[in-house]
Amino acid sequence: MIPELVVSDVTVRFAGLVALDSVSFTVRPGSTHALIGPNGAGKSTCFNVLSGVYRATSGSVRFGDAELTASRPHQVAALGVARTFQNIALLPRLTVRDNLMLGRHRLTRSGFVSAGLRLPSAGREAARHGARVEEIAAFVGIAEVLPTPVGLLPYGTQKRVELARALCMEPRLLLLDEPVAGMNSEERREMADLIVSVRESLGISILLVEHDMGMVMRIADSVTVLDFGRRIADGVPDEIQRDPEVIRAYLGDIEESAS
């Protein structure tokens, strides 16, 4: 059962700067929702609030019955919220397999004592979750690089490893921060296809921050547009594309630039 994510009136202030100004939107269960806006609009701040990294100054974020603004990052993760990072946050010296095993952290139990004493329970757990990691790696198309240290992989593949690591958490809500940034058009198309197939085969909700408008319009069910920390539009992609305020935010005011 996938709950709704309801963001209501979230405000974030850093000293004098208002990074988010009473932003509200709702991610319907099983939908792909895009969060777009020019640089500095507050998209990443919003992600950091949703994943418990930043504290909101006011407002609330509800995921089912849980209030995310009062939770620490690992408590948000325990609710089944997974995220990727704009700048890859993998451990470059570890293998892909080890990086993915970190995604299983919240689903596994072995602690210092059982790992240190190599109790059979820890071994069984590692084997069971290792098998699931292999399945997910195959799904994302990185099965053949499982034994390779992440740092040796090309950028596009590292982005896929990040997505796979988030999927290893068996999430109910997936937050993707610019999943195709810095990729070439071939890699972008593959990643977009992958995101669509994640949604279709797992049925989870996806919230996406992305600058690639073509991709957003193609795969998103609904779109929220931020500018200078405020929500300036919210709706289905077709409406958003025609919204005069959105066009002004991206391209500037026509009269202003004429004068």
Added chain:
Amino acid sequence: MSRRSRWITLGAVWGAVVVAAVVAPFYLEGFWLQTGLFAMSAAVGAIGINLLTGATGQLSLGHAFFLAVGAYAYVYLSTDVGLPTPLAAVVAVLLAGAAGGAFSPIAGRLKGAYLGIATLALIFGGQHVLFNAEPLTGGYNGRPVPPMELFGFVFADTPDLVLLNVPFGALERLWFLGLLVLAAAAAFARGVLRGRPGLAMNTIRDHEIAAGVMGVPVARYRAGVFVLSSMYGGLAGVLVALVFQRAVPDYFGFLLSLDYLAMIVIGGLGSVAGAVIGAVFVSLLPQLLTRYSDSLPLVAEPGSGGVSPAEAARILYGAAVVTVVLFLPGGLLGLATRLRRVIPRIKELRWPNSATAPASRR
């Protein structure tokens, strides 16, 4: 190299190490046995601080404090409380862990160098107590350490014991105890590092935010690793007290904490083998210089006015730390790994078909 031949090489190397360690007390004189035992106890302590500093990225300058807790708790519990010595040793290690636990509200919240500064307080507080709580610690002169007695077997010079014509005194007997303790401590730490906790610790070190987002309770983990590292410190303290046969406060000062940091930097951060290699290097160096001071240039007899062996050793491993930081990011262990990777490649020039071994984790 094929998988099989690699296993055979590995087995041969380990076999040689084990044989050498077992026969050592039959050939080495007391001086070298004592040096070896200091190295073993240092290795146990270094493994502990490498879990904290190397693997989790939390600096600690207070490691010597936990060694002191272990050493003095062992003395107090066995002499004053009258616990059987093995039990006293176990409780001493647990007490060191409890001391770490008492500090864990701070250890969980502060990160990296900030924790290092906070742990300085442990050293100065600890030194004050060691010098002044005389009934407990014996003050400046410290206290004698009762020998360990396991199932009726005493780790001391009396009663006499001769094995294969070699008189087995305290050092010879402790040698085997030290080996067992070190092997167990190393195996446990390796299990931790290779298992679920190790991954979480490495992620906290390299990317704290990612660790939290992936579901790792960062503060709780930092506190947990701090407690574990304190217990390793306590165990090293018990061992060093048994070898030294006297617990003196001077030994457990700030310089000892710095020695431990030097060990893990020189040996290799974040791994068990690195900690052991660094501990051996840092413990052996001053002893070697003391032993051969008369035949070495610039090193004088202690007290004769020149550079004493202990000072010379500090200068030398200060230089070793700088060298490692500049040229050997993986420490001596990293150097060994690099050599191991280069040697097959040289062979490959002759047999182009053999594949190089993939990099191993940690």
